[in-house]
Amino acid sequence: MANALVSGGVRSWYTRAASGRWTVPAFIIVWTVVVIVPLFLLLLYSFLETKGFKVVWDPSFHTWDRFFETGRWTVAMRTLRIAIGMTVIELVLAFPFALWLAKGCRSQGLKAILLTLLTIPFFLDLSSRTIIWRALLGSNGVVNTVLMELGITSEPVEWLIFTEFSVFFGLAAPYFATMVFPIFLVATLIDDEYLDASRDLGANPLQTLFLVIVPLCLPGVIAGVVFTMVPMMGEWVVPQLMGGGKVNMIGRSTEDALSTLNYPTAASLSAFVLAILVALLAALTLLTRRRGGVAGLFEALKL
Amino acid sequence: MTQREEDPRFGAPTRREVLKTGAAAGVSVAVAGGLSVGMTQVAHAASDTIRGYGTTTVQLKDWSLFNESTGLTMEFTPTDANMGNFMRDVTVNEVGDTHDLFFTDGGTQYKLGPEGFYLVIDENHPELALWERTSDNYKRGYITQTPDGTQYGVPMVNNADSFGYWPEAIGVNPNGLEEVSWQKLFENEEAKNRASIDRNWLLTMPEVAFYMQVYGKAEIVDNANLTPEEAKAVGDWAIERKQAGQFRTFHTGFEEQVQLLGNKEVDIINCWEPATKNVNAEAGADVVRYAYTVEGYFKWGIGAYIPTQAAERDNLNNIYKALNYFLDGEYRAYQAIERGYGGPNLDLGVKYAEEVGWPADQVAAVDAVQKKVDTKYEKPFWENLNPDHQEAMEEEWQRFLNA
Numbered sequence: 100m101a102n103a104l105v106s107g108g109v110r111s112w113y114t115r116a117a118s119g120r121w122t123v124p125a126f127i128i129v130w131t132v133v134v135i136v137p138l139f140l141l142l143l144y145s146f147l148e149t150k151g152f153k154v155v156w157d158p159s160f161h162t163w164d165r166f167f168e169t170g171r172w173t174v175a176m177r178t179l180r181i182a183i184g185m186t187v188i189e190l191v192l193a194f195p196f197a198l199w200l201a202k203g204c205r206s207q208g209l210k211a212i213l214l215t216l217l218t219i220p221f222f223l224d225l226s227s228r229t230i231i232w233r234a235l236l237g238s239n240g241v242v243n244t245v246l247m248e249l250g251i252t253s254e255p256v257e258w259l260i261f262t263e264f265s266v267f268f269g270l271a272a273p274y275f276a277t278m279v280f281p282i283f284l285v286a287t288l289i290d291d292e293y294l295d296a297s298r299d300l301g302a303n304p305l306q307t308l309f310l311v312i313v314p315l316c317l318p319g320v321i322a323g324v325v326f327t328m329v330p331m332m333g334e335w336v337v338p339q340l341m342g343g344g345k346v347n348m349i350g351r352s353t354e355d356a357l358s359t360l361n362y363p364t365a366a367s368l369s370a371f372v373l374a375i376l377v378a379l380l381a382a383l384t385l386l387t388r389r390r391g392g393v394a395g396l397f398e399a400l401k402l
Numbered sequence: 403m404t405q406r407e408e409d410p411r412f413g414a415p416t417r418r419e420v421l422k423t424g425a426a427a428g429v430s431v432a433v434a435g436g437l438s439v440g441m442t443q444v445a446h447a448a449s450d451t452i453r454g455y456g457t458t459t460v461q462l463k464d465w466s467l468f469n470e471s472t473g474l475t476m477e478f479t480p481t482d483a484n485m486g487n488f489m490r491d492v493t494v495n496e497v498g499d500t501h502d503l504f505f506t507d508g509g510t511q512y513k514l515g516p517e518g519f520y521l522v523i524d525e526n527h528p529e530l531a532l533w534e535r536t537s538d539n540y541k542r543g544y545i546t547q548t549p550d551g552t553q554y555g556v557p558m559v560n561n562a563d564s565f566g567y568w569p570e571a572i573g574v575n576p577n578g579l580e581e582v583s584w585q586k587l588f589e590n591e592e593a594k595n596r597a598s599i600d601r602n603w604l605l606t607m608p609e610v611a612f613y614m615q616v617y618g619k620a621e622i623v624d625n626a627n628l629t630p631e632e633a634k635a636v637g638d639w640a641i642e643r644k645q646a647g648q649f650r651t652f653h654t655g656f657e658e659q660v661q662l663l664g665n666k667e668v669d670i671i672n673c674w675e676p677a678t679k680n681v682n683a684e685a686g687a688d689v690v691r692y693a694y695t696v697e698g699y700f701k702w703g704i705g706a707y708i709p710t711q712a713a714e715r716d717n718l719n720n721i722y723k724a725l726n727y728f729l730d731g732e733y734r735a736y737q738a739i740e741r742g743y744g745g746p747n748l749d750l751g752v753k754y755a756e757e758v759g760w761p762a763d764q765v766a767a768v769d770a771v772q773k774k775v776d777t778k779y780e781k782p783f784w785e786n787l788n789p790d791h792q793e794a795m796e797e798e799w800q801r802f803l804n805a
Contacts, residue, residue, distance in 0.1 A: 148793075149793055150793070165797055168797075168801075169797045169798070169800045169801045169804070170800065170801050170804035170805065171800060171804065173804050174800075174804055230661070233661065233665075233667075234661075234665065237665055237667050238665075238666070238667055239665055239666050239667070240665075257595070257650075260667075261650060261651045339601075339654055343598075343650070343651030343652060343653075344601045344651060344652030344653065344654065344803070345651065345652065347800075347803050347804055352800065352803075355603075355796060355799075355800060356796070357486075357487075357490060358484055358486030358487050358490065358796070359486045359792045359793055359796045360486065360489065360490055360493075360494075361793055361796065364793075364797075
């Protein structure tokens with residue numbers, strides 16, 4: 100009897116919640132408290148300044164002036180350039196691999212092994228994996244030794260490490276899996292009959308790829324881009340170890356500001372990047388408007 | 403006017419003020435990558451375990467020595483020498499909730515002592531038996547006290563920092579006794595793209611400023627306490643050297659120092675002396691050297707400080723027992739041999755080395771450490787790690803990094 104009452108109560112609550120009567124207002128309240136208010140505070144902080152470790156309540160453009168004068172804005176732009184560039188590279192590398200893994204790889208054993216191998220980056224500490232490259236790519240490292248032994252170069256190739264190139268190189272492996280997995284998952288959902296139908300209707304493989312597979316994979320691509328680009332923007336282990344501190348990215352620059360308890364500058368960096376991300380999202384929404392917007396792309400998953 | 407009123411350092415936020423702004427600050431910190439210590443700290447009960455937090459080089463390489471001598475167990479959370487991060491962890495992340503002792507460069511007590519983050523040292527505590535015989539040269543002053551003489555710290559180790567180098571690569575006598583100019587690090591054509599400097603503005607900026615001051619490259623009054631205008635001049639000159647290709651890299655931690663010097667990725671690097679010892683332990687005795695300089699040094703000392711929260715944990719006796727150990731011979735002898743560091747009661751270090759039967763050369767090496775440090779202190783030096791215009795200095799250093 101008691102169980103039935105409880106069960107009925109839960110069902111009643113669930114029914115009310117599912118009807119949207121409480122869900123939407125509750126979501127808006129929680130979202131406002133957890134996301135909107137902190138973002139507002141973040142923006143507010145960027146108009147304050149610190150003096151002797153103390154945040155001073157005297158709103159001004161001082162922090163933003165210094166943000167541009169000290170070149171911190173270039174850090175944000177460099178971060179964006181590297182994150183976008185590396186995301187495009189990862190997409191180019193990951194898409195064919197994920198597609199093959201989902202549709203081309205016939206051996207279940209091999210597929211399982213490859214998927215397991217892709218999870219390795221999630222288990223090993225990034226700095227431990229990255230520091231190895233320094234020993235390999237350094238002036239006296241294995242690569243330079245081999246190049247000189249083979250007579251390809253007479254002196255060590257110094258741009259292999261402590262340059263933007265080496266940062267790109269160092270980011271490739273850690274963020275490959277985050278691009279592969281979402282595309283792989285979406286690609287596995289594509290019904291083979293769609294591909295057969297495309298072929299039966301006379302489409303060549305390239306037409307099937309670009310007119311059928313790619314559009315159906317877009318939700319995975321978008322998820323992959325988000326899971327790859329966003330964490331990469333906060334990356335600071337690889338830029339420090341591979342860039343040798345010469346390729347300053349936003350994560351490290353923010354940490355530097357926080358080391359002097361300079362929260363306004365950290366807030367200005369974050370707000371600047373956030374503004375750029377919002378602009379990118381707006382651009383994405385505009386570009387996908389004809390297909391029903393970003394949300395519309397995910398309708399493809401209802402296949 | 404009191405020192406407190408005169409000194410802008412005392413304009414820092416109180417614990418309560420910091421906590422009041424905690425929500426917004428937390429947002430900023432979280433955006434930057436999360437709290438390094440976390441918000442799940444819980445106070446722990448008194449035990450025979452001493453939890454230390456601080457600069458990694460105060461550690462014994464084998465803490466079992468400490469355990470056997472005191473009957474306590476040391477659990478150490480190592481950090482780098484970034485004082486800003488340390489102060490953030492103490493004030494915002496409240497690392498004192500979970501740790502019994504802090505180990506950091508002298509200067510933090512100027513702010514954290516009066517603001518209530520450190521306990522005043524009980525100089526008459528029965529477990530601190532060696533306090534009385536410890537020289538005032540060590541236990542008083544910049545490392546352990548505030549300007550009004552309040553005792554917040556116990557001295558641990560000290561040294562004078564310069565740079566490590568491969569002698570033949572920069573063309574100096576390999577015996578390590580030749581005085582080497584800072585010019586080799588900052589302006590040497592032979593070391594172009596073969597030099598590395600610490601990315602930490604608090605360590606490197608005063609060194610650059612010192613060099614500029616000595617050679618008249620800018621009007622600088624106190625190289626460790628730059629005005630915004632002086633900081634800009636230092637930033638401009640450092641950018642010039644960066645764009646001339648002087649620096650191969652900007653390093654961040656002790657391990658990086660060892661790797662860069664050990665792999666011969668660079669020929670000269672401003673680093674901690676233990677880094678050269680680690681390289682020599684692998685590459686061979688005295689293959690790299692730590693510089694005696696022509697011009698002067700960064701003088702520093704690390705103290706041990708008790709977090710205020712420790713008073714509520716009923717393990718103060720154990721904490722004082724640990725502090726007394728750091729004043730005793732065993733710790734002193736091992737710090738001298740393993741790190742090349744000096745410190746208080748070196749005579750007890752020599753006595754310990756003799757009593758436990760160390761070889762004569764090692765006993766002599768312990769004895770020589772203080773002579774080395776004293777020799778360095780005869781040169782000009784600076785020791786301020788708590789400058790008045792930190793924001794201006796950090797921002798100018800950012801300009802340099804981003805140039």
